[in-house]
Amino acid sequence: QFLYFDQSIVDKIESDWAAYNQAEAACGATYNLHFTVWHIVGVAILLGVAGLIYWFIPTWKIWREKLTSLSEQNASEMMTCLSDLCQTAGLKRSPTFLVNPYKSTVGGVAFGRKGRYYVVMPGGLIKKFGTARALFKAVMLHELAHLRNGDVTKTYFSVAISWAFVLVALIPFTLQNLSEPTDLLDSGSLAIIPLALLIYAILASVLRSRELYADARAATWGNSKASLSRLLNSSPVPRKRKRLALFKLHPDPSERAQSLMDTNQFFRFSYWDAAITGMVAAIAIPATDIVLSTAFDLPFITERSSIGTYSSIVTVLLYAPFSISVIAMGVWRASFAHKITNTPALPAGKIGSVFGLGILVGHFVSFEVTSSFFDLGGHIEELPVLADNHWDQLPFELFWGSLLVIVLALFFQWLAASAQSWTDRIATRRSFYKAYAAGLIVIVTALSAVVGWLFQFRLFIDGASDDSPSAILATISAAGSVVLHYPVVFLISIGLWAYPLASRIIVFPRTSVGTHRWALANPTSRQLQTEILKSLPLRSILKTVMRSVLLFAVLMICVRLAFRVSLPENIRELPATTFSLLSILLAIRIFIQIGVAATITKQASELKTAQGLFSAFLVGTFTTVAFQLINVPFNAPFDDGFALRAFTSPHVWWLTFNPTISFGFLLTLPVAALIAKAQKQNSATDKTFCQTYL
Numbered sequence: 052q053f054l055y056f057d058q059s060i061v062d063k064i065e066s067d068w069a070a071y072n073q074a075e076a077a078c079g080a081t082y083n084l085h086f087t088v089w090h091i092v093g094v095a096i097l098l099g100v101a102g103l104i105y106w107f108i109p110t111w112k113i114w115r116e117k118l119t120s121l122s123e124q125n126a127s128e129m130m131t132c133l134s135d136l137c138q139t140a141g142l143k144r145s146p147t148f149l150v151n152p153y154k155s156t157v158g159g160v161a162f163g164r165k166g167r168y169y170v171v172m173p174g175g176l177i178k179k180f181g182t183a184r185a186l187f188k189a190v191m192l193h194e195l196a197h198l199r200n201g202d203v204t205k206t207y208f209s210v211a212i213s214w215a216f217v218l219v220a221l222i223p224f225t226l227q228n229l230s231e232p233t234d235l236l237d238s239g240s241l242a243i244i245p246l247a248l249l250i251y252a253i254l255a256s257v258l259r260s261r262e263l264y265a266d267a268r269a270a271t272w273g274n275s276k277a278s279l280s281r282l283l284n285s286s287p288v289p290r291k292r293k294r295l296a297l298f299k300l301h302p303d304p305s306e307r308a309q310s311l312m313d314t315n316q317f318f319r320f321s322y323w324d325a326a327i328t329g330m331v332a333a334i335a336i337p338a339t340d341i342v343l344s345t346a347f348d349l350p351f352i353t354e355r356s357s358i359g360t361y362s363s364i365v366t367v368l369l370y371a372p373f374s375i376s377v378i379a380m381g382v383w384r385a386s387f388a389h390k391i392t393n394t395p396a397l398p399a400g401k402i403g404s405v406f407g408l409g410i411l412v413g414h415f416v417s418f419e420v421t422s423s424f425f426d427l428g429g430h431i432e433e434l435p436v437l438a439d440n441h442w443d444q445l446p447f448e449l450f451w452g453s454l455l456v457i458v459l460a461l462f463f464q465w466l467a468a469s470a471q472s473w474t475d476r477i478a479t480r481r482s483f484y485k486a487y488a489a490g491l492i493v494i495v496t497a498l499s500a501v502v503g504w505l506f507q508f509r510l511f512i513d514g515a516s517d518d519s520p521s522a523i524l525a526t527i528s529a530a531g532s533v534v535l536h537y538p539v540v541f542l543i544s545i546g547l548w549a550y551p552l553a554s555r556i557i558v559f560p561r562t563s564v565g566t567h568r569w570a571l572a573n574p575t576s577r578q579l580q581t582e583i584l585k586s587l588p589l590r591s592i593l594k595t596v597m598r599s600v601l602l603f604a605v606l607m608i609c610v611r612l613a614f615r616v617s618l619p620e621n622i623r624e625l626p627a628t629t630f631s632l633l634s635i636l637l638a639i640r641i642f643i644q645i646g647v648a649a650t651i652t653k654q655a656s657e658l659k660t661a662q663g664l665f666s667a668f669l670v671g672t673f674t675t676v677a678f679q680l681i682n683v684p685f686n687a688p689f690d691d692g693f694a695l696r697a698f699t700s701p702h703v704w705w706l707t708f709n710p711t712i713s714f715g716f717l718l719t720l721p722v723a724a725l726i727a728k729a730q731k732q733n734s735a736t737d738k739t740f741c742q743t744y745l
Contacts, residue, residue, distance in 0.1 A: 079348075087346040097212075097219045105211035109163050118149040118171060129180055136188060139272050140195040146170045150177065157282065159190055161197040165204050170194045189269065189278035196268035202261040213254045221247055245416055246334065252297050253331075259302045263310045263317075270311055283308040318388030320381030320397060322405045329409025332374035334417045336506070340366040364507040371499040378406050379494045382463055383487055386470035396467070403463030407456035451509050458501055461724075465660075466494050469551040472658060486554070493550050497543045541709055544716035548664035555658070592651055592666050599647045600673040606639055607681050636678065637710060644670045644715040645722055652726045663723030664716065671711040678707055 112118070121130065130148075137145040146161070146168040154173035163169045170191070179187040197203055224243055270276035286304035302310075310316060343366055385397035473486040614623060614632055622628055644667040652663035 083345045083348050087342060090342045093219070097215050100219050101208070101212040101215035104214050105208050106164055108207055108211065109167065109169060112162055113149070113169070116151055116171075117153070118151055118169075121148040121150050121172070129177075132180070132184075132188070133191065136191050136195060140192060140199050142195060142198055146195075146198060148172060150174075152177075157186075157190060159194040161194040161203055162207060163203055164207070168198055168203055170198075185274065185278045186282060188273070189275035189282065192269040192272050192275045193265050193279065196265040196272075197261065200261070200264055200268055202265060206258055206261055209254050209257045213250060216247075216250060249327075249331070249334070252327075255298050255300050258300050262302050263307060266307055266311055267314050267317065276311060280308055280311055283311070315388060315392055315394050318384045318392075318394065320378075320385055320402060322402065324381065325378055325402045325406040326409035326412070328374050328377045329406045329411075330413030330416070332370045333410045333413025335370055336366055337414070337417045339369065364503040367503040367506045368499055371502050372495045374406075375495050375498045375502075376491060378402060378463060379466055379491050382466050383470050383490060386467055386474055389471070390474040396471075399467030400460040400464040403459040403461070404456050406463070407452075407459040410455065411452050451505065455502070455505055458505070459498070462494065462498050462501075465547060465551075466490065468658075468660075469554075472551045472554045489553075490550060493546045497546060500539045500543070538709075540713045540716070544664070544712055545668065547716075547720075548661045548668065551658050551661040552665060588655075591654070592662070592669070595647055595650060596666055596669045596673060599643045599670050600677055603640060603643055603674045604677045604681060607636055607678065610635060610639075611681070637714070640671065640674045640678075640711050641715045641718060643674065644711070645719050648719045648723045649726055652723045659727035660720075660723045663727070664719060667715055667719040667723075668712065671708070671715050675704070675708040675711060679704065 133148055134145065146163070147170075149169050149171045151171055152174045155175040156173050157175045157179060159173070159176055160171040161168065162171070172191075176187060176190055179190075221243060266279060270279060283304040340363055344363070382397060382399050382402065385394075385399075388394045389396050469490060473490070610632070614628070618628065647670050648663035648667040651666040652659045655662040
């Protein structure tokens with residue numbers, strides 16, 4: 052049976068539906084505007100309260116502890132001594148010295164705000180000025196070291212923003228959820244506990260680390276190291292030793308004394324550091340992405356830009372440079388310590404893997420996922436990520452997580468090798484920082500782009516209508532092909548070999564670094580000098596490259612002639628035939644790149660993978676030139692000027708050059724890396740055998 056409607060009824064339904072869609076869009080725009088403004092205002096209030104707390108902490112501390120200033124009239128000799136200590140510490144401006152006569156302890160306190168710093172001397176410390184002058188100077192140098200290191204601003208703003216989080220976010224959020232007539236578990240208030248504990252742990256870590264660095268800095272001035280060691284060794288053991296080390300606000304005296312004797316711990320980078328860094332970034336990304344995606348959906352933004360489709364990658368790019376810099380600096384410092392103090396080399400690949408695992412764990416313990424869990428009454432099987440309709444995406448989730456971990460491990464392993472190549476050559480402080488900054492720029496730029504694309508790709512798959520394994524596999528293949536044509540992939544492929552090889556091209560002065568103390572390293576009698584290393588065998592590399600280019604030219608001419616002879620003209624002009632021809636020639640170039648890279652990697656004595664990638668890049672460059680030159684006579688029979696336009700078009704050159712470099716880099720990198728690792732293992736085996744035999 053058929054139902055026939057009057058046209059006026061159909062028009063009325065269409066009109067009502069259009070009005071409904073318009074009203075829904077207006078309602079959504081209003082909600083998005085309120086949502087965005089409220090979050091911006093909330094963050095502004097949080098920072099404003101933190102700024103007020105930071106600004107008024109010195110005033111409150113002076114009033115609460117009834118501190119008085121130390122005048123030169125009452126203690127001229129002490130003021131002269133303190134002025135000399137400020138010069139020893141290298142302070143441009145002396146702090147205001149305060150006295151707390153009601154306190155009998157020996158330790159001082161440095162506090163204040165930017166531009167106005169104070170140092171408190173309790174009564175017990177003032178007595179030491181007359182009875183133990185060396186101990187007095189050591190304690191004061193420790194407090195002045197806080198000012199030299201910039202610890203006062205770091206620590207007190209950390210304290211201020213932590214208190215602001217408690218006052219502005221934690222307490223109101225908890226009270227609002229507890230005021231509702233629901234069960235505590237269902238209210239979602241417990242979802243903020245992991246976040247609060249993490250913030251407290253980070254604050255405690257900041258306070259502990261600044262104390263250790265102040266000790267290390269003060270130990271480099273005069274003879275204060277021995278006095279500080281005696282004071283710390285004689286200090287009583289704190290009563291509250293049962294508190295977890297992660298939440299202690301101040302290091303134990305024994306820990307401080309140990310750090311004075313062994314400063315190599317400042318150059319170590321633990322797996323916990325890498326894991327927590329990844330967790331912090333992953334926890335922050337979802338919340339920021341919600342706000343940015345909502346803001347980018349506002350009408351006055353969508354009408355002018357399509358940035359809303361890239362909100363996720365914008366969010367990742369906000370946090371990726373910071374978290375990647377933390378790991379990269381740890382790798383660089385460990386490489387430097389390995390060179391200076393002979394400490395064990397850092398397993399950078401494992402550090403990168405743990406960093407990736409921290410990102411994955413942080414995503415599932417983030418506030419959004421955790422609050423969803425509590426909102427569901429704690430039933431984990433009802434989580435959206437574990438719902439029945441998401442089990443089909445489990446292979447992709449495993450693939451994406453594994454890919455993230457592997458990419459991070461390989462990139463940081465590359466950074467460690469590059470850092471070691473630079474520390475073999477640099478000796479002066481100035482040249483070290485230049486190489487250090489260049490390495491950070493390369494790794495942060497490359498990894499931020501790669502991680503940002505991985506997160507954007509993951510969200511794209513999550514939002515796909517067809518989540519079957521075959522559809523996901525097809526999407527992965529198509530997306531990978533598109534990404535390899537991005538210019539950023541081309542820049543990354545250059546940076547991976549250009550940065551380490553630059554250490555063998557740039558000439559540095561031959562100076563000693565064994566006795567430098569600016570890095571807070573332990574004194575060593577080893578006089579490490581910039582090593583005279585072999586320069587790059589450019590002549591040998593160019594010979595191999597030019598032979599491979601000649602081979603490609605011969606093969607290309609043979610393939611073009613075979614197509615011209617074996618296929619009729621109407622078949623040769625088909626797009627499918629042209630695509631097949633270009634694919635065959637691209638495959639030939641990539642195989643030649645892999646072969647040359649493998650050959651150079653075997654022949655190289657150092658930086659094997661980098662030299663292999665460099666040779667592959669040269670092959671891709673020169674074969675592109677050969678490809679364009681050979682195509683001129685073959686394209687001449689076409690319409691007037693086609694051959695000349697194709698040869699002089701920058702777009703055609705880029706379309707020819709970029710796939711060769713990108714696809715060749717993707718396939719050459721694992722081959723060169725595996726050959727370099729295999730030869731390294733064989734070399735170690737041969738060395739062990741020879742030592743055993745001898």
